[in-house]
Amino acid sequence: MSTLNASLSNEQAQRDLAEASAPAAAPEKPAESVIEYGKTVGTPFSDDPKFTLRDVEVFYGDTQAIKGISLDIAKNEVIAFIGPSGCGKSTFLRCLNRMNDSIDICRVKGQLQLDGKDLYDPKNDVVELRARVGMVFQKPNPFPKSIYDNVAYGPRIHGLANRKSELDDIVENSLRKAGLWDEVKDRLDAPATGMSGGQQQRLCIARTIAVSPEVVLMDEPCSALDPIATARVEELIAELSQSYTIIIVTHSMQQAARVSHRTAYFHLGHLVEVNETNKVFTAPEHELTESYITGRFG
Amino acid sequence: MQPANLIPLLVVLIAIAFALGYARSRALAAPLGGIRHLKSLPFYYAARAAMWCGLPALLILACWLGFEGKVIQTLIVGSLPDDLRPESAGEASLILSQISNVASGALSADFVPEPIAEAATRLTALREDSKLMMTLLVVVIAVLGGFLAWLRIAPHINAREKFETTLRRIFFACAAVAILTTVGIVFSVIFETIRFFDKVPMTEFLFGSSWSPQTAIRVDQVGAEGAFGMIPLFVGTLLISAIAMVVAVPVGLMSAIYLSEYATKRVRGIVKPLLEMLAGVPTVVYGFFAALTVAPFITDLAAALGLQASAESALAAGLVMGVMIIPFVSSLSDDVINAVPQSLRDGSLALGATQSETMKKVIFPAALPGIMGGILLAVSRAIGETMIVVMAAGLAANLTANPLDAVTTVTVQIVTLLVGDQEFDSAKTLAAFALGMMLFIVTLVLNIIALHVVRKYREQYD
Numbered sequence: 001m002s003t004l005n006a007s008l009s010n011e012q013a014q015r016d017l018a019e020a021s022a023p024a025a026a027p028e029k030p031a032e033s034v035i036e037y038g039k040t041v042g043t044p045f046s047d048d049p050k051f052t053l054r055d056v057e058v059f060y061g062d063t064q065a066i067k068g069i070s071l072d073i074a075k076n077e078v079i080a081f082i083g084p085s086g087c088g089k090s091t092f093l094r095c096l097n098r099m100n101d102s103i104d105i106c107r108v109k110g111q112l113q114l115d116g117k118d119l120y121d122p123k124n125d126v127v128e129l130r131a132r133v134g135m136v137f138q139k140p141n142p143f144p145k146s147i148y149d150n151v152a153y154g155p156r157i158h159g160l161a162n163r164k165s166e167l168d169d170i171v172e173n174s175l176r177k178a179g180l181w182d183e184v185k186d187r188l189d190a191p192a193t194g195m196s197g198g199q200q201q202r203l204c205i206a207r208t209i210a211v212s213p214e215v216v217l218m219d220e221p222c223s224a225l226d227p228i229a230t231a232r233v234e235e236l237i238a239e240l241s242q243s244y245t246i247i248i249v250t251h252s253m254q255q256a257a258r259v260s261h262r263t264a265y266f267h268l269g270h271l272v273e274v275n276e277t278n279k280v281f282t283a284p285e286h287e288l289t290e291s292y293i294t295g296r297f298g
Numbered sequence: 299m300q301p302a303n304l305i306p307l308l309v310v311l312i313a314i315a316f317a318l319g320y321a322r323s324r325a326l327a328a329p330l331g332g333i334r335h336l337k338s339l340p341f342y343y344a345a346r347a348a349m350w351c352g353l354p355a356l357l358i359l360a361c362w363l364g365f366e367g368k369v370i371q372t373l374i375v376g377s378l379p380d381d382l383r384p385e386s387a388g389e390a391s392l393i394l395s396q397i398s399n400v401a402s403g404a405l406s407a408d409f410v411p412e413p414i415a416e417a418a419t420r421l422t423a424l425r426e427d428s429k430l431m432m433t434l435l436v437v438v439i440a441v442l443g444g445f446l447a448w449l450r451i452a453p454h455i456n457a458r459e460k461f462e463t464t465l466r467r468i469f470f471a472c473a474a475v476a477i478l479t480t481v482g483i484v485f486s487v488i489f490e491t492i493r494f495f496d497k498v499p500m501t502e503f504l505f506g507s508s509w510s511p512q513t514a515i516r517v518d519q520v521g522a523e524g525a526f527g528m529i530p531l532f533v534g535t536l537l538i539s540a541i542a543m544v545v546a547v548p549v550g551l552m553s554a555i556y557l558s559e560y561a562t563k564r565v566r567g568i569v570k571p572l573l574e575m576l577a578g579v580p581t582v583v584y585g586f587f588a589a590l591t592v593a594p595f596i597t598d599l600a601a602a603l604g605l606q607a608s609a610e611s612a613l614a615a616g617l618v619m620g621v622m623i624i625p626f627v628s629s630l631s632d633d634v635i636n637a638v639p640q641s642l643r644d645g646s647l648a649l650g651a652t653q654s655e656t657m658k659k660v661i662f663p664a665a666l667p668g669i670m671g672g673i674l675l676a677v678s679r680a681i682g683e684t685m686i687v688v689m690a691a692g693l694a695a696n697l698t699a700n701p702l703d704a705v706t707t708v709t710v711q712i713v714t715l716l717v718g719d720q721e722f723d724s725a726k727t728l729a730a731f732a733l734g735m736m737l738f739i740v741t742l743v744l745n746i747i748a749l750h751v752v753r754k755y756r757e758q759y760d
Contacts, residue, residue, distance in 0.1 A: 097648060099644065099647065099648060102643075102644075102647065104562065104563070127650045127651070127652055128650065129650075130647065130648055130649065130650040131649070131650035134648065134649065135644075135648035137641060137644060137645065137648075139641060141639070141641035141642055141644065141645040142645075143642060143645065143646070143660050143664075144642075144663070144664050145663075153646070153649060153651075153659070154649040154650065154651075157649070157650065157651050157655050157659075158650060204645070207645075207649065208648070208649065211649060211650060
């Protein structure tokens, strides 16, 4: 196993090198033949897209993190992004609600559309975009406020409730949808930071859906949780998929297999393969996908 | 030997003890098969020997220097003939200074009575003896301590742990110095304050609304009646501090918010050091600025508005003081705001909040305790500031809330009380201590209140 890993990392290093020094004729089997720039196998496109993404490139300074990805994300589907660490799946996810804007050196190129409208159009209001495309982070990040105030935060800043009773309804509904209502209904005024990690993460999901987004982005939402809390969140994702488009980044292939309809495999900034989830895990088309899901690296 | 020469000698002894201890521990380790068979590294045995050599000797030296003078004085006074024996403390110190003047040659022995001259000779002799004995004692103790520690080096002794224990005690002693100093200051002020309240009733001092600290030097002097009501001074202090805070808190806070949330790295790199430079300008320079530029400007402006402003005003001092303490507020707040985790910002932004909403509703509440800390520091700077007030707000103790009038502050009055020619136990001089005490109590109470407020409203993010 260790020799395999060693040879593999060697292979990756060669690939990196080959990419860095542009095409030319490499002596052995060149890496470009394994991943073709901007080329994805499987079914990356959809007839009823929510997001239409074409030739997306992301740079951090001079480093290119995302290398020409084209992908459609359909309405009300759950799509999982998998791939080894540092392959760009989180970076790509953060492009979808422009969370990369706050990073000075980050530049995004290509065509990114939500319902046919350009995301990065300067006239487009990023605040409105983020209200439509919510995000749940890797580490639970509740605000240091009460449970109630955490959920009410979004509706308040967007003026979604005219009266206190309306706000109460929104908070209750969101907590119910997040499967948290029964656990916290008696202590809505308690600080959110006093909850367990799993509860905090579900609170963050409740907070996100309280502003009624159309899309929920989840960046490894279960990586800081124990197996039981993870199971709860996964159940929740299954329920939410009826009303929201969900894009989930995960390191757990089992999780991707359990919750998603389609799975996208990222490798070193390339989108290698997109297919129906069961196809990816039973009969992957691309050799790199197969190596990854069989545990040869990652 | 002079104590100044004794210290280098001690250092040499310590170095020798260290070297010998090191050599001995290595020598002991060699037959056992290397230093791995010692309980501790040779360094720790050596350090322990050095400590045993140095610490007791230094302690003895310090004690000797501390008590030498007193002991010699008592001996000298005791040996004086009965007719010269002093009756009061003041008399004793007079005679003693006469004796030591003769001993040092500043006063010729021909001008003083015979017994005094004799005492001076005795004093010189005693001092010589004392120096000799001290040197001997310190060196003997150092050598003895070092030797004992050297003897006790053995492979089974855990010198490392013992060295650590001693170090911990030394660190504790250092920490205690700061606390003891504060306690000492407080006590010295308390005793003088009590003496002041013997002369002036406490109620008059606390509630009197007139401040005119005159005491008669001659019995028949005109205007000898002093008034020691501290209210005008505290009102003046609070007025000027309030004006300063009105300037410093909003400007400082908003510049901190700009620097931490909106400014690009480059702008921040230039602006932050510049802002902090404001804190490095000597207060005298601010005083010039306040007295020569701001105060006349305010007088003119007030005249243009049809108001009457005195040439020295609380407003001028307060405004300039506010500028002076901006960096205290901004720099500390900036650090605190930066310390709020990025994940909270991301969480808020991802919900569609704007940058300013995020600031107002998430980051500011989370950073509040630290921001309050910065503001408190600024308040204590403002209350303690003296120079700007002397130059720009004047010395007149007016009881007024009008910022265009001249006022004075507690610290300024303390300075003026102590620089005058007065006997030390007059009410005028002692009043300075009472004022200092009150200032200390007021800032302490302010701190306690602020601490409670912060604890109540803080939003903990960890």
